[in-house]
Amino acid sequence: MNKKIVLAVAPIITFIGLVVFFWFALDNDPQKLNSNLIDKPVPEFALPSLQNPEVVYTEKDLPKELFLLNVWGSWCGPCHIEHPYLMKYSKQYSVPIVGVNYKEKVIDGLKFIEEKGNPYSMVISDSDGQFAIDLGVYGAPETYIIDDTGTVRFRYVGVIDDRSWHKKILPVIEHVLGKTLKPIESTE
Amino acid sequence: MKHFFAALMLAISFQVMAVIETYEFETEAQEQLYTEIIHELRCPKCQNQTIAESNAGLSEDLRYIVYQKVSAGEEKRDILAYMQQRYGDFVLYDPPVKPSNYFLWFAPIFVFIIILIAVLARVGRRKVTPDSSDDTEEL
Numbered sequence: 001m002n003k004k005i006v007l008a009v010a011p012i013i014t015f016i017g018l019v020v021f022f023w024f025a026l027d028n029d030p031q032k033l034n035s036n037l038i039d040k041p042v043p044e045f046a047l048p049s050l051q052n053p054e055v056v057y058t059e060k061d062l063p064k065e066l067f068l069l070n071v072w073g074s075w076c077g078p079c080h081i082e083h084p085y086l087m088k089y090s091k092q093y094s095v096p097i098v099g100v101n102y103k104e105k106v107i108d109g110l111k112f113i114e115e116k117g118n119p120y121s122m123v124i125s126d127s128d129g130q131f132a133i134d135l136g137v138y139g140a141p142e143t144y145i146i147d148d149t150g151t152v153r154f155r156y157v158g159v160i161d162d163r164s165w166h167k168k169i170l171p172v173i174e175h176v177l178g179k180t181l182k183p184i185e186s187t188e
Numbered sequence: 189m190k191h192f193f194a195a196l197m198l199a200i201s202f203q204v205m206a207v208i209e210t211y212e213f214e215t216e217a218q219e220q221l222y223t224e225i226i227h228e229l230r231c232p233k234c235q236n237q238t239i240a241e242s243n244a245g246l247s248e249d250l251r252y253i254v255y256q257k258v259s260a261g262e263e264k265r266d267i268l269a270y271m272q273q274r275y276g277d278f279v280l281y282d283p284p285v286k287p288s289n290y291f292l293w294f295a296p297i298f299v300f301i302i303i304l305i306a307v308l309a310r311v312g313r314r315k316v317t318p319d320s321s322d323d324t325e326e327l
Binding site: 030031033034035036103129133134135136138139 | 232233235245246249250253272273274275276278
């Protein structure tokens with residue numbers, strides 16, 4: 001009698017288990033890769049500033065506080081969508097954003113920030129894409145959260161917009177800082 | 189219909205071969221090593237293509253890095269490690285066995301063993317009652 005109940009219930013439980021498993025797998029985007037750099041220092045680099053090509057930046061010139069490292073290029077469609085949000089959040093929050101102009105001629109990168117505005121505290125020109133490869137970039141835009149010790153804490157692949165800022169980026173920033181961040185009062 | 193499928197297959201097969209650039213190597217061995225490595229690395233941008241097959245910009249860059257490293261006389265092991273450091277196990281078509289993927293490697297064997305035990309238990313419990321009367325009569 002007992003055995004019959006077990007035999008009857010087992011397939012149902014297996015089925016429910018699979019449903020739960022696949023339900024969670026639905027949220028799992030196969031395009032998303034885990035960064036291999038998490039909890040590791042930012043790779044070394046020596047690259048010119050986009051605006052002043054005679055200035056060479058290295059990893060030592062990066063902000064000494066928590067900052068975002070945003071990989072972009074004007075050739076990248078989603079980067080155009082992301083740009084207004086970076087403008088907004090660079091004004092609203094006191095978190096510096098460092099730009100990495102990825103695989104692009106200096107003149108095209110410059111044109112982009114001159115026409116659309118510059119949300120970045122500094123822009124590194126990675127015209128041959130080597131720094132991006134060291135970062136493990138596989139698609140632009142990508143945004144890295146780097147803490148005050150220069151350690152990579154998080155990588156976000158995709159466009160930063162209101163949703164991803166509040167759901168993905170800001171919670172990690174607040175977690176790393178150990179405090180909640182309030183937007184700076186807008187002057188509008 | 190047959191011809192249609194033949195044409196379709198042909199069309200697909202051309203796509204797979206589409207790699208643009210060619211590199212000059214000093215030795216035949218280096219060229220072979222290069223070909224071998226680019227067929228073992230997965231394009232991080234794509235889902236299931238080697239960097240040899242993919243014409244994504246990133247694959248092109250990665251092929252160039254492999255070319256540079258092979259030309260510089262680096263070993264295959266080091267080149268794969270270089271890629272793995274940056275893109276994780278995902279880039280390797282032959283990923284290492286480690287705790288995070290034990291489940292994938294061993295689940296099939298595990299399930300097989302469970303089935304084997306279940307089957308053996310059932311077979312063992314079954315009462316074998318040959319109809320001996322029939323046999324003896326025949327004899």
